Amino acid sequence: MPSPDSITVPQLLRLIGTPEAPIIIDVRFEDDFDADPRLIPGGFHHSYLEIDALVPRLRGRKVAVVCQKGRKLSQGATATLQTYGIDAEHLEGGTVAWKNAGGPMVPVAALPPRNAAGETLWVTRHRPKIDRMACPWLIRRFVDPSARFLFVSPSEVPAVAEHFGATPFDIQDVFWSHRGELCTFDVMVEEFGLVTEPLLRLSTIVRAADTDRHDLAPQAAGLLAASLGLSRMYKDDLRQLEAGMLLYDAFYRWSRDAVDEGHNWPTGQSKG
Incomplete structure (x- = not known):
């Protein structure tokens, strides 16, 4: 059963490229990110250990948190942001599910x-x-x-x-x-x-x-x-x-x- 604090890949795909798109934070482990240094369009990479530092920047905005598989890192970071009153969700299945669905990825090198x-x-x-x-x-x-x-x-x-x-x-x-x-x-x-x-x-x-x-x-x-x-x-x-x-x-x-x-x-x- 989907988590009430999650967003699915099809839902996020419909939002990307529109004014309603959330701020996308990629909190993958550094090793996982280095193995595939690409981002969901509009996203940026940030350490899950320093997620609190983003709170002033995120107030009043909708947020989608992404990790590799949509488990501990994105769910933990999402829950942390919610304690500050941030409207945050985690991406179900993470970048693995996104890529499997054929979602575009932006190379960080570009x-x-x-x-x-x-x-x-x-x-x-x-x-x-x-x-x-x-x-x-x-x-x-x-x-x-x-x-x-x-x-x-x-x-x-x-x-x-x-x-x-x-x-x-x-x-x-x-x-x-x-x-x-x-x-x-x-x-x-x-x-x-x-x-x-x-x-x-x-x-x-x-x-x-x-x-x-x-x-x-x-x-x-x-x-x-x-x-x-x-x-x-x-x-x-x-x-x-x-x-x-x-x-x-x-x-x-x-x-x-x-x-x-x-x-x-x-x-x-x-x-x-």
Whole structure:
């Protein structure tokens, strides 16, 4: 019988990539983690012995705790967090069950270093349109929910990256950028181990809109129009990004749940 303090793999799979996703804490033993240094999307590794230190960061948030098999470490850490009033659950079956179900895993080697607050810091050109909105959405929804983004003049991106310890993206001659016909979003989906059917479908739309190849996906014209509209609505790039998160949430849910659904005027009803 499932524990009342647990979340199942199918339940967590439905939440990953949405605004309702919990904070995911991987508390596997160091040896087990080193043997497979990958994380459930959006998760981070933390010692179960120091779980109390996370309490200030977790207050008011829903939490899913993960270990290798969903037994002593995740259940113990979950129970500890609950004594502080944290809304925590443990993942049934742990990473073993997640991988057996085909859940995506993000390789730690692909992640930029985190700062003292546990955040990744990224930098790109200001006035984002397509790729520079889509990539932050992907990072926050599947890689690091606490990620921060700096938008600066194109010529200053490399220097800001160097002096502020930020990871540059969507500029020339950096790792996180276009490769051949692929846009930066495509590259991130692949490098972060997020090759799922919904994200591949969304990647095609983003690439089509970002490279003016609307023949690749009819939805690209709508994404471009909405993106250009947002760029006219907001002078502040960070406010534009927050508004754009909802746009990409909607495109992702369509890509995952609604591709076979159409819409037309109900037959047999008056249009008057």
